[in-house]
Amino acid sequence: MINVTFPDGAVRQYEAGVSALDVAKSISEGLARKVLAASVNGQVWDATRPINEDATLKLLTWDDTDGKSTFWHSSAHLMAEAVETMFPGVKFWVGPAIDRGFYYDMDLGGKQIGEDDLKALEKKMNELAKQNNAYQRKEIAKAEAIKYFEEKGDEYKLDLLQNLNDGEITFYTQGQFTDLCRGPHIPTTGSIKAIKLMSIAGAYWKGDEKNKQLTRIYGITFPNQKELDEYLLMLEEAKKRDHRKLGKELSIYTMDDDVGQGLIMWLPNGTIIIEELEKLAKETEAEAGYKRVVTPHIAKESMYLTSGHLPYYADSMYPPMELEGEKYYLRSMNCPHHHKIFAAEPKSYRDLPYRVAEYGTVYRYEQSGELFGLMRVRCLHMNDAHIYCTKEQFAAEFKAVNDMYLKYFKIFGIDKYVMRLSLHSKEKLGVKYVNEPELWLETEALVRDVMTEAGIPFIEVQDEAAFYGPKIDVQIWSVIGREFTLATNQVDFSQGRSFKLQYTTQDNTSETPLIIHRAPLGTHERFIGFLLEHYAGKLPVWLAPLQVKILPISEKFIPYCQEVQRQLRKAGVRVEVDERNEKIGKKIREAELGKVPYMAVVGEREMAENKLGLRRQGKGDIGAQAVDEFLNMILEEIRERKSGE
RNA sequence: GCCACUUUAGCUCAGCUGGUAGAGCAACUGAUUUGUAAUCAGUAGGUCGUUGGUUCGAUUCCGACAAGUGGCUCCA
Structure with missing residues (x-):
C-alpha cells in the first residue's frame, strides 16, 4: 500500500x-x-x-492550466493522426500546447494545403476523437526509437532523438498514430469534443530563417461545443477594439498605396492625440530637467559607421541616397544626432547628467510581412531622450526613468505589462552586439541592481538587448494577443566611446559618460495604437479629439449653441455643434458611436436657463448644468488628465 | 523576406456552377423643426486591387505584381 x-x-x-x-x-x-x-x-x-x-x-x-495544456497537447497528436491519415508520408517536427490551443509543425513534402484541407482535417479529427482511443505511453530504448524513425524516414524526429538518452525516451500511441513525445497526455481522445483549426502558417525549422520552412497548423479544442463558441465570440469581440478598426472608425490615421507600406498619415483626430501626448511628455521632461533639441532626419554614412548602426543595424535601415559623392542615410535612431549635440560644446562633470529630448522621427526598413497597423510601421515618432551621466549618477538616473514610466502608466491606467530585462547573447557578440563581453556583464549587473533595489518586478530574457547595451523593455499585448515593447529604457556603454564623448572630471581628467536611451511613451504610432485598444476607443477627455458635441434639438437653438461653442473654444475645449437637420435621437446615437466624451443637448429649457443638457458617453443623461459650471468641470478633468472611468 | 488567406461604391458586405454588378449606412437634394441611441422620400456614386492569359465573352477560371490579414523570422 x-x-x-x-x-x-x-x-x-x-x-x-x-x-x-x-x-x-x-x-x-x-x-x-x-x-x-x-x-x-x-x-x-x-x-x-x-x-x-x-x-x-x-x-x-480543464480548470487547471496544466490540465488545459495537456488537453491541447493531446489535441495536437490527434491532429497529427488526422494529417497522417490524409497525407501519408508526412513528417512531424514538434506540436506543443500554447497559450490558446496548440500547433504542430510538419513537413508535407512540398504539398501545399489550404483552408479546405483544414475543414477536412477537422472532420477527420472529430471522427478519430469519437473512436475514444486511449493515449498509451511506452518507454523505449534509444536504439529502438532510432530504428523506428529511420524506417519511417523521419529525419526530424531523429534530430530530436540526438539530444535524448536511454531512460528518457517515450512513445505515445493513440489509434493508428505513434509519436516520440515526453507527454503527458489525457486518457482518451473522447474528451476532445469541439475542434477548430485556426490557420496555416509557415514556420522555419528550429526558428531559424536559414532552415527549411515547415507547415504549421494552429488549432484549438474544448471539452464541449459551448466553450468553443464562447471562445470564437470572444475573438470577435476583441476584433471590435482592434486599433486598426477603431483607427478607421474614429478617423485617427490612414495609409495609402502611393505613399508606401507602413507609412502612417495622421488625420486631424490622430494629430490631436499626438499633440496632447507631446504636451504631457514636454511638461514631464521639463520638470525632470531635460533640455529639448531638434535634429535632422538624415546623416552621412560616416556617422553611422562611428555609431555602429551600419555594422550592427544596417538591415533595418533604408538604403542610402547618394549626392555629391556622399552617402546619406535616413536615420533609424536619434541617438547619434544627440551624441553630436553633446559633443558640440565641451562638458564638465558640472554639466552632468546632461539630458536631451526630442520627439524624433526615425525610419526603419521593416520587412513587409512584419508590418502591423500602427504597432509596427516604417516611419515612427519616438518619445526619445538621451541622458549622459557618470557611473555614480547612473543608478539614480535609470531609476528616475523607471519612475517616469510608472507615472505615465498611472495616468493611462496601464497595469497589464511586464518589465523585461533584455540581455545580450554571448554567441552573437560581434554580430548582433558590440564585442565587449566584460562591459556587457558589468552593465547588465548594474541594471539588475537598480531594478532589484527599486523593488520593481522584472523578468530576464537572453538575446533581446540593443546592439549597444542591455535594456528594460515594457512588454504589452495587443487585443489579438500579439506582444510588443511599449516603452524602453536602455544603457549604452558603447557609443560614448565610439563618438569620443568626454567630460572633464573634478580632478581635471577626461571621462566617457554612460548613456541612457529612453522612450517611456515609446513611439506615437505604437503608443496610440495601444491606447486605442486599451480604452476601446473611448479616450479620456484630455486625449479625445472631440471633447464636447453640442446637439441642438432643432435649428431654432443653433445660435445659442454657437455662442456656447465660442465660450468653450475660447477656454481651449474641443467642441462642435451638430447643426444637421436630424432628430435628437440620431444626433445622440452618432455622438455615442463616435465616442465623444460629453454631449450637450440644447432645447427650449436649456436656452432659457443658460444651461446644457449633459450626457456622458456610455453613461447616458447626467442632468442639466449651467454653462460655466460645466466649463469648470471639464477644464479640471482635462487639466488633471483624468482617466474617466 | 517566407507560408497561408483576402481584395466588389466613402464604410460594412451580397453576387450559385463564366453572359460587363446589388443592399444597408454615409454623401447630395427635398419634405419634416424635432427632447436623450437610426424621420421620410428622391438623387448620385463602381473600367469588381493592378496587369497578363484562357475563352465568342472574365468580377467569376489560371499566372504575375501590389496592398491587407493570420503566422514564422525580426522589432519601438
Whole structure:
C-alpha cells in the first residue's frame, strides 16, 4: 500500500500501481470523467500512469492550466493522426500546447494545403476523437526509437532523438498514430469534443530563417461545443477594439498605396492625440530637467559607421541616397544626432547628467510581412531622450526613468505589462552586439541592481538587448494577443566611446559618460495604437479629439449653441455643434458611436436657463448644468488628465 | 523576406456552377423643426486591387505584381 496525499492535506491509502484516474474513480465517477492529467509530486503525469510510491497528488482538470495544456497537447497528436491519415508520408517536427490551443509543425513534402484541407482535417479529427482511443505511453530504448524513425524516414524526429538518452525516451500511441513525445497526455481522445483549426502558417525549422520552412497548423479544442463558441465570440469581440478598426472608425490615421507600406498619415483626430501626448511628455521632461533639441532626419554614412548602426543595424535601415559623392542615410535612431549635440560644446562633470529630448522621427526598413497597423510601421515618432551621466549618477538616473514610466502608466491606467530585462547573447557578440563581453556583464549587473533595489518586478530574457547595451523593455499585448515593447529604457556603454564623448572630471581628467536611451511613451504610432485598444476607443477627455458635441434639438437653438461653442473654444475645449437637420435621437446615437466624451443637448429649457443638457458617453443623461459650471468641470478633468472611468 | 488567406461604391458586405454588378449606412437634394441611441422620400456614386492569359465573352477560371490579414523570422 502507498500513501497518497491530496492538496487539502488528506492522506488516503491505495495499492501500489494505482493510477490517478483510479484514485479519481474511487472518489466519484463524475470526477473521473473530468480528469485530464495529474500532478504527481509536482510533476505533470498521465492520469493513467501507475503510481508506485507514496506521493502527493493533484488531479488536473480543464480548470487547471496544466490540465488545459495537456488537453491541447493531446489535441495536437490527434491532429497529427488526422494529417497522417490524409497525407501519408508526412513528417512531424514538434506540436506543443500554447497559450490558446496548440500547433504542430510538419513537413508535407512540398504539398501545399489550404483552408479546405483544414475543414477536412477537422472532420477527420472529430471522427478519430469519437473512436475514444486511449493515449498509451511506452518507454523505449534509444536504439529502438532510432530504428523506428529511420524506417519511417523521419529525419526530424531523429534530430530530436540526438539530444535524448536511454531512460528518457517515450512513445505515445493513440489509434493508428505513434509519436516520440515526453507527454503527458489525457486518457482518451473522447474528451476532445469541439475542434477548430485556426490557420496555416509557415514556420522555419528550429526558428531559424536559414532552415527549411515547415507547415504549421494552429488549432484549438474544448471539452464541449459551448466553450468553443464562447471562445470564437470572444475573438470577435476583441476584433471590435482592434486599433486598426477603431483607427478607421474614429478617423485617427490612414495609409495609402502611393505613399508606401507602413507609412502612417495622421488625420486631424490622430494629430490631436499626438499633440496632447507631446504636451504631457514636454511638461514631464521639463520638470525632470531635460533640455529639448531638434535634429535632422538624415546623416552621412560616416556617422553611422562611428555609431555602429551600419555594422550592427544596417538591415533595418533604408538604403542610402547618394549626392555629391556622399552617402546619406535616413536615420533609424536619434541617438547619434544627440551624441553630436553633446559633443558640440565641451562638458564638465558640472554639466552632468546632461539630458536631451526630442520627439524624433526615425525610419526603419521593416520587412513587409512584419508590418502591423500602427504597432509596427516604417516611419515612427519616438518619445526619445538621451541622458549622459557618470557611473555614480547612473543608478539614480535609470531609476528616475523607471519612475517616469510608472507615472505615465498611472495616468493611462496601464497595469497589464511586464518589465523585461533584455540581455545580450554571448554567441552573437560581434554580430548582433558590440564585442565587449566584460562591459556587457558589468552593465547588465548594474541594471539588475537598480531594478532589484527599486523593488520593481522584472523578468530576464537572453538575446533581446540593443546592439549597444542591455535594456528594460515594457512588454504589452495587443487585443489579438500579439506582444510588443511599449516603452524602453536602455544603457549604452558603447557609443560614448565610439563618438569620443568626454567630460572633464573634478580632478581635471577626461571621462566617457554612460548613456541612457529612453522612450517611456515609446513611439506615437505604437503608443496610440495601444491606447486605442486599451480604452476601446473611448479616450479620456484630455486625449479625445472631440471633447464636447453640442446637439441642438432643432435649428431654432443653433445660435445659442454657437455662442456656447465660442465660450468653450475660447477656454481651449474641443467642441462642435451638430447643426444637421436630424432628430435628437440620431444626433445622440452618432455622438455615442463616435465616442465623444460629453454631449450637450440644447432645447427650449436649456436656452432659457443658460444651461446644457449633459450626457456622458456610455453613461447616458447626467442632468442639466449651467454653462460655466460645466466649463469648470471639464477644464479640471482635462487639466488633471483624468482617466474617466 | 517566407507560408497561408483576402481584395466588389466613402464604410460594412451580397453576387450559385463564366453572359460587363446589388443592399444597408454615409454623401447630395427635398419634405419634416424635432427632447436623450437610426424621420421620410428622391438623387448620385463602381473600367469588381493592378496587369497578363484562357475563352465568342472574365468580377467569376489560371499566372504575375501590389496592398491587407493570420503566422514564422525580426522589432519601438
